[in-house]
Amino acid sequence: MNRPRELNATLVNELKALLGERATSARGICEQHGKDESHFPYAPPDAVVFPHTTEEVRDVVNICRRHQIPMIPYGVGTSLEGHILAVKGGVCVDLSQMNKVLAVHEADLDAVVQAGVTRKQLNDHIRHTGLFFPIDPGADATIGGMSATRASGTNAVRYGTMRENVLSLTVVLADGRIIKTARRAKKSAAGYDLTRLFVGSEGTLGIITEITVKLYAVQEAMSAAVCAFDTVEGCTRTVIQTIQAGVPVARCEIVDATAISCINKYNKTDYRVAPTLFFEFHGSQASVVEQAEAVQEIARENGGMDFQWATKAEERTRLWEARHNFYFAGLQLRPGCRAISTDVCVPISRLAECVSETMKDVAGYLCPVPLAGHVGDGNFHLMFLVDPAKPEELELAKSFNKRLVERALAMEGTCTGEHGIGLGKQDWLRAELGEAVDLMRDIKRLFDPDNLMNPGKVVPL
Numbered sequence: 001m002n003r004p005r006e007l008n009a010t011l012v013n014e015l016k017a018l019l020g021e022r023a024t025s026a027r028g029i030c031e032q033h034g035k036d037e038s039h040f041p042y043a044p045p046d047a048v049v050f051p052h053t054t055e056e057v058r059d060v061v062n063i064c065r066r067h068q069i070p071m072i073p074y075g076v077g078t079s080l081e082g083h084i085l086a087v088k089g090g091v092c093v094d095l096s097q098m099n100k101v102l103a104v105h106e107a108d109l110d111a112v113v114q115a116g117v118t119r120k121q122l123n124d125h126i127r128h129t130g131l132f133f134p135i136d137p138g139a140d141a142t143i144g145g146m147s148a149t150r151a152s153g154t155n156a157v158r159y160g161t162m163r164e165n166v167l168s169l170t171v172v173l174a175d176g177r178i179i180k181t182a183r184r185a186k187k188s189a190a191g192y193d194l195t196r197l198f199v200g201s202e203g204t205l206g207i208i209t210e211i212t213v214k215l216y217a218v219q220e221a222m223s224a225a226v227c228a229f230d231t232v233e234g235c236t237r238t239v240i241q242t243i244q245a246g247v248p249v250a251r252c253e254i255v256d257a258t259a260i261s262c263i264n265k266y267n268k269t270d271y272r273v274a275p276t277l278f279f280e281f282h283g284s285q286a287s288v289v290e291q292a293e294a295v296q297e298i299a300r301e302n303g304g305m306d307f308q309w310a311t312k313a314e315e316r317t318r319l320w321e322a323r324h325n326f327y328f329a330g331l332q333l334r335p336g337c338r339a340i341s342t343d344v345c346v347p348i349s350r351l352a353e354c355v356s357e358t359m360k361d362v363a364g365y366l367c368p369v370p371l372a373g374h375v376g377d378g379n380f381h382l383m384f385l386v387d388p389a390k391p392e393e394l395e396l397a398k399s400f401n402k403r404l405v406e407r408a409l410a411m412e413g414t415c416t417g418e419h420g421i422g423l424g425k426q427d428w429l430r431a432e433l434g435e436a437v438d439l440m441r442d443i444k445r446l447f448d449p450d451n452l453m454n455p456g457k458v459v460p461l
Contacts, residue, residue: 001017005398007221007326008067010067011047011063011067011069012025012047012062012426014063015047015060015063015091016065018056018059018060019049019051019056019377021062022050022051022052022097022366023047023048023049023050023291024047024048024049024051025046025047025048026162029048030045030046030047030092031044031046031276032044032096033045033048033074033075033077033084033086033092034085034086034092035077035085036077036078036079036080036082036084036085036422037077037078037079037080037082037084037327037339038079038081038085038422038424039338039339039340039386039394040082040085040423040424041092041289042085042378043082043085043086043087044086044226045072045086045089045090045091045092045115045305046086046089046091047090047091047092048074048091048094048095048250049091049092049093049094049128050094050097051093051095051096051097051098051314052097052098052118052171053209054170054178054209054210055178056174057093057095057098057172057207057209058176058178060091060093061172061173061174061176061207062176064090064091064452065175065176065450065452067090068450069089069090069452070086070088070089070091070451070452070453070454070455071090071091071092071093071207071452071454072084072086072090072091072092072093072203072454073090073093073095073115073144073145073148073207073305074087074093074094074095074096075095075115075116075141075144075145075146075148076096076118076139076140076141076142076145077098078139078140078141078145078385078430079145079149079419079420080341080343080419080422081416081419081420081421081422081423081424081425082086082421082422082423082424082457083090083149083202083203083420083422083457085423085455086356087423087455087456088456090452090455093207095114095115095116095144095207095209096116096142097116097123098114098115098116098117098209099114099116099117099118100113100114100117100145101113101114101117101121101125101126102114102210104125104126104129104131105217106129106131107186108184109131109214109215109216109217110167110184110212110213110214111126111127111133111212111213111215112210112211112212113143113210113211113213114144114146114209114210115142115143115144115145115208115209115211116142116144117143117144118140118141118142118143118144119133119135119136119137119140119141119142119143119146120140120428121308122143123214126215127306127440128355129215130217130218131160131215131216131217131218132215132216133165133213133214133215133216134155134216135151135152135153135155135156135159135161135162135165136153136154136155136220136412137151137152137153137418138153138154138279138324138326138327138383139324143211143213144208144209144211145209146162146197147162147166147169147198147204148198148199148200148201148202148208149162149200149213149418149419149420150163150199150200150418150420151418152377152417153374153418154251154253154280154320154323154324154374155250155251156374156376156377156379156418157243157249157250157251157252157253157377158248158249158250158282158376160252162199162200162256163172163196163199163200164214165213165214166195166199166211166212166213166214167182167184167185167186167195167197167212167213167214168180168182168183168184168195168207168211168212169182169195169198169199169208169210169211169212170208170210170211171183171193171198171205171206171207171208171209172207173205173206173210173447173448174206174436174448174450174452174453176460179194179206180306181194181195181197181224181432182194182195182212184212191301197443200420200445201458202420202421202422202446202454202457202458203400203453203454203457204453204454204455204457204458204459205443205444205447205448205449205453205454206447206448207453211289212448219282219283219284219288220283220284220285221281221282221283221284221285221287221288222250222281222282222288222311222313222316222450223281223288223292223309223310223311223316224251224278224279224280224281224309224310224311224315224316224319224320225261225270225278225281225287225292225295225296225307225308225310226276226278226307226310226319227277227278227279227304227305227306227307228260228271228272228274228275228276228304228305228306229274229275229276229277229299229301229302229303230274230275230303230304230305231275231303232254232256232275232355232356232359232371233355233356234275234299234302234303234304235254235275235276235277235302235375236254236351236352236375237352237432238277238295238298238299238302238304239252239254239277239301239351239373239375239376240293240348240349240351240352241298241302242294242298242376243348243376244348245294245298247291247294247295248283248291249279249280249281249284249291249295249376250280250282251278251280251320251376252277252278252279252280252374252375252376252446253277253278253279253323253372253373253374253375253376254275254276254277254278254371254372254373254375254380255275255276255278255323255326255370255371255372256275256276256359256370256371256372256398257273257274257275257411258275258333258368258369258370259326259329259330259370259371259372259411260272260274260275260370261273261274261347262326262329262330262332262333262370263322263323263325263326263329263380265329265332266325266329266332267322267325267326267329269322271322272305272306274305277299277304277321277375278319278320279292279295280316280320287409292309323372323401324429324450325382326370326372327339327341327383330370330383330385331385333367333368333370333385334367334385334387337385337386337387337388337408338385338386338388338415339383339384339385339386340383340384340385340386340394340397340398340401341381341382341383341384341419342381342382342383342384342401342405343381343403343415343416343417343418343419344379344380344405344406344408344413344414344415344416344417345377345378345379345380345408345413345416345417346378346411346412346413346414346416347378347411347412347413348377348378348407350378350411350412350413351375351378351380353411354380354407354408354411354413355371355375357407358371358382358404358407359371361400361403361404362382365384365396365400366393366396368383369383369384370382370383371383374417374418376419376437377395378413378417379417379418382400382401382404384397384400384401404426405425405431406431407453409428409431409432414432415428415429415431416428420458421457421458422457422458423456423457426458426459429459438461440458441461443460444458444459444461445461
């Protein structure tokens with residue numbers, strides 16, 4: 001891709017005058033910030049800055065705007081669609097050192113954090129309060145990055161996504177203004193909903209620096225379970241019937257036999273090698289038992305076998321660590337290869353059909369294709385492994401993904417349940433939303449007329 005001229009010495013000197021050693025153009029640091037977990041070619045920025053406050057971010061924005069240099073917000077680099085790649089060069093604004101929990105309002109069930117606070121850091125900070133933050137995408141991502149990509153994860157079936165759990169944002173706009181999108185009230189009818197606009201904007205409209213998030217009370221009882229099935233269809237039927245029956249499961253995850261085999265090898269576990277559901281139940285002691293018994297009966301009718309229970313905190317942690325390690329476990333199928341992770345989501349009533357057709361489609365792929373997903377809300381992923389030295393493998397994986405997305409859209413689903421658009425799904429955004437994409441482009445032009453905020457992502461100008 002075409003990149004602008006190299007950063008001039010004046011700009012670099014201005015950044016260093018502002019931030020000292022927290023501004024650098026060192027090659028190693030730039031290269032580190034030019035890659036994420038996606039399959040896209042590395043694209044390092046020309047400089048990296050590490051601000052500590054919203055005001056410092058504003059000053060960086062003003063410097064870059066004067067020099068017409070792109071800015072790319074960065075959390076911890078765990079994105080899967082190339083969100084943080086500096087495809088037009090520019091300055092990477094690494095927010096990881098903005099990692100303070102600014103306030104915890106226990107009585108109001110919310111907290112205010114800087115963008116670089118990670119989800120685990122926040123939960124460790126509030127552990128003594130009896131509250132927790134539920135959004136869990138697997139990686140220990142930053143709250144700012146999770147807001148920018150509208151992340152969700154394993155708990156979304158009960159607690160929702162970042163869209164439902166962000167109350168307010170502080171954002172630095174492309175023109176240097178600092179805005180706060182809302183107050184801490186749990187609801188408001190005051191004007192346009194700017195909070196929802198910036199949640200999921202992927203750094204293309206402004207740089208998120210502070211976030212007010214909802215917190216929840218830790219439940220009296222929590223119990224997890226693993227259940228193997230004869231077929232993937234048995235798994236998906238169990239999920240659909242559980243949701244339709246109104247059982248309030250907190251987590252409901254699927255992994256197929258290929259994925260569970262990888263997980264066993266990577267985590268030294270011994271789960272049955274078969275299509276498997278992972279569950280978690282939250283509530284009172286009585287309600288957790290009631291939920292679990294109801295799901296176990298539904299599973300049994302669909303071929304479910306040998307429920308394995310995990311009631312102790314350390315047992316549940318070990319179970320969910322195994323599931324969260326799916327991505328890194330899957331990479332062991334073809335060492336040295338890069339992963340292309342798909343991310344469709346369909347209405348729950350179409351889940352079984354979509355998964356079944358997809359599994360038939362990938363049966364003849366050049367290597368095993370693991371499947372996993374947050375099927376409690378209709379979202380599932382495939383992992384295609386491609387040899388970077390063989391471009392034909394990348395094209396083959398893309399063709400499979402194309403059919404998968406077309407299948408999901410035909411079922412009134414979406415091309416991305418949680419990973420976002422980034423570089424990889426811009427064509428599918430148009431296929432999914434049509435002329436609404438033109439309105440998004442108009443919004444981008446309004447907020448960022450010079451196209452300096454994470455250019456090339458979502459709706460490039």
